[in-house]
Amino acid sequence: MTNKTINGLYAITDPALTPDERLLPAVEAALFGGARLLQYRDKTASADQRRRRASQLRALCHEYDALFIVNDDPALAAEVGADGVHIGQSDGGIATARALLGDNRIIGVTCHGDLRLARQAADAGADYLAMGRFFASRTKPQAPPADIASLKQACDEFPLPVVAIGGVNADNAPLLIQAGAASVAVIEALFGHSDPADIEAAARRISDLF
Numbered sequence: 366m367t368n369k370t371i372n373g374l375y376a377i378t379d380p381a382l383t384p385d386e387r388l389l390p391a392v393e394a395a396l397f398g399g400a401r402l403l404q405y406r407d408k409t410a411s412a413d414q415r416r417r418r419a420s421q422l423r424a425l426c427h428e429y430d431a432l433f434i435v436n437d438d439p440a441l442a443a444e445v446g447a448d449g450v451h452i453g454q455s456d457g458g459i460a461t462a463r464a465l466l467g468d469n470r471i472i473g474v475t476c477h478g479d480l481r482l483a484r485q486a487a488d489a490g491a492d493y494l495a496m497g498r499f500f501a502s503r504t505k506p507q508a509p510p511a512d513i514a515s516l517k518q519a520c521d522e523f524p525l526p527v528v529a530i531g532g533v534n535a536d537n538a539p540l541l542i543q544a545g546a547a548s549v550a551v552i553e554a555l556f557g558h559s560d561p562a563d564i565e566a567a568a569r570r571i572s573d574l575f
């Protein structure tokens with residue numbers, strides 16, 4: 366059974382920053398630096414490539430006792446035995462994901478900065494709420510902005526872990542953690558580095574904030 370504890374650094378892969386040949390060493394460096402969750406997020410690879418990479422990443426995460434989450438695709442998450450899935454507002458509902466994954470897997474849901482979406486997700490059985498984007502993001506510049514007041518309110522109102530995302534780095538993460546975020550999700554501040562030693566150092570700086 367999956368231990369659903371959502372806490373600490375949540376690393377997310379990116380096909381441009383973590384291309385195939387760098388994916389496993391980059392992710393291993395983030396895990397070695399303390400990442401507690403890893404999300405495979407890739408909207409460009411073929412179905413076969415996604416299946417193969419997801420299986421490899423699941424095995425690697427479990428070597429480090431970290432949770433492995435698949436973005437967007439509950440069927441792939443179920444197929445490779447991931448610990449869970451992350452879904453956005455246009456990725457199919459929580460009920461569909463739950464039917465595929467069962468009660469012991471994690472379902473995380475994007476709620477932007479909108480407490481109404483957070484309430485809906487909590488009522489529908491989400492395991493964590495993701496809020497953002499809190500800072501400028503080169504990875505997803507068009508993500509709707511969210512403010513720290515809405516993060517604080519969500520952390521106070523819902524008995525669920527809240528993950529903060531969007532332009533997060535070691536310098537601004539303390540603001541989110543002080544507001545109550547259980548976890549911060551990070552792409553560029555980790556995987557924007559090409560040297561695994563730099564990825565590990567960046568992961569450790571953020572992990573040590575928790």
Ligand SMILES: Cc1ncc(COP(=O)(O)OP(=O)(O)O)c(N)n1
Pocket residue numbers: 375377404406436437451452453454455456473475495496528530550
């Ligand atoms: C932890 C986390 N939070 C938010 C997102 C964004 O999900 P979504 O809105 O579905 O956008 P895409 O990532 O699919 O572009 C996420 N993936 N992870």
Ligand SMILES: Cc1nc(C(=O)O)sc1CCOP(=O)(O)O
Pocket residue numbers: 475477496497498499501502503504505508509530531532533550551552553554
């Ligand atoms: C995938 C994603 N979703 C966001 C949201 O606000 O929902 S922001 C974002 C990109 C996060 O990457 P970086 O750490 O490089 O800014």
Ligand SMILES: [Mg+2]
Pocket residue numbers: 436437451452453456
């Ligand atoms: Mg999505």
